[in-house]
Amino acid sequence: MTDQCVLLTADEKFSVVTRVNLIRRKHLLMTATKPPESTPEIPPGSVRGPLFWGSVITALWLAFTLWAAGTLMFAQTDALALGGQVFLFDFLVTLLVFQALKLLPMLKGQPPAGKLRRAVELLISIVVGYVVALLTVNAMYARHDSLIMERIAPVVRALEAGQDDVQVSDKRLAKTLSILRGDNGFILSMPGASLDIDGSSVFYDSETQRLARFHNDLGQHPNRLHFERRTKDMQIIYPHRE
Numbered sequence: 001m002t003d004q005c006v007l008l009t010a011d012e013k014f015s016v017v018t019r020v021n022l023i024r025r026k027h028l029l030m031t032a033t034k035p036p037e038s039t040p041e042i043p044p045g046s047v048r049g050p051l052f053w054g055s056v057i058t059a060l061w062l063a064f065t066l067w068a069a070g071t072l073m074f075a076q077t078d079a080l081a082l083g084g085q086v087f088l089f090d091f092l093v094t095l096l097v098f099q100a101l102k103l104l105p106m107l108k109g110q111p112p113a114g115k116l117r118r119a120v121e122l123l124i125s126i127v128v129g130y131v132v133a134l135l136t137v138n139a140m141y142a143r144h145d146s147l148i149m150e151r152i153a154p155v156v157r158a159l160e161a162g163q164d165d166v167q168v169s170d171k172r173l174a175k176t177l178s179i180l181r182g183d184n185g186f187i188l189s190m191p192g193a194s195l196d197i198d199g200s201s202v203f204y205d206s207e208t209q210r211l212a213r214f215h216n217d218l219g220q221h222p223n224r225l226h227f228e229r230r231t232k233d234m235q236i237i238y239p240h241r242e
Contacts, residue, residue: 054106058099065092069136089136094129098122145211152188152204155179159186159206166238182234187227203227 069089101121151173158166159181168174178189185206192200198217205212207230214223 054099054103058096058103061092061096061099065089065096068092069140089133090126090129092129093132094125097128098125101125148190148202148204148211152177155188156204156206164237165240168238177238178236179238180231180234181237182231184230184233187231187234189227201227205230 098121101124102118151170154170155166155168155173155177159179164181166179168177173190176190180187180189187206188204190202192202192213198215200213200215201224202211202213204210205226212223212226214221214227218224
């Protein structure tokens, strides 16, 4: 048995080579234009609706957060309209950051984030929200302390001058202020605000010459223990008793 060899003419060889090259080019073209399997296709226009309404919600929430911060920051209060607002701003800023992170994939035309990414975004939002809220509330405390010191300044000067029959000209302050005096100085006490019904207290101590505050249901708070020790032997001189 002998091997048979098929001889091709030059035209036939050219035809075969051309077909092989065409098949290779077609394969390479299909491979290059085929989308990656890990990137799902998003129907055109499917992100526009959620992106629009998500942007509207984010803008409204940002406006509300800024309004709440400005209202508390520059409010003219009787004593102290702050008490637990760190939790309020933690909630506001956390939702704001979470909503903003949720919009990022939509802006890039990507599909919604998976469960793991949402969990990471929520964790980031909570941390950022708490930090921003804490910084904001600290700024509010500083602002309100400045307002209170401005209001009680005339009373403090009168007490330091030895006056006992003190008159409080600030009508709003007169409704909430209590003055205690003894041999060891004087204390100006005012009620503060709180998110619960217990409330808080704010006081100025002539010994430390600064404001301090404590929550009324925290019996062992250092500021409360200091207040109780200082006022133990003091007498109330304002409001005036009939």
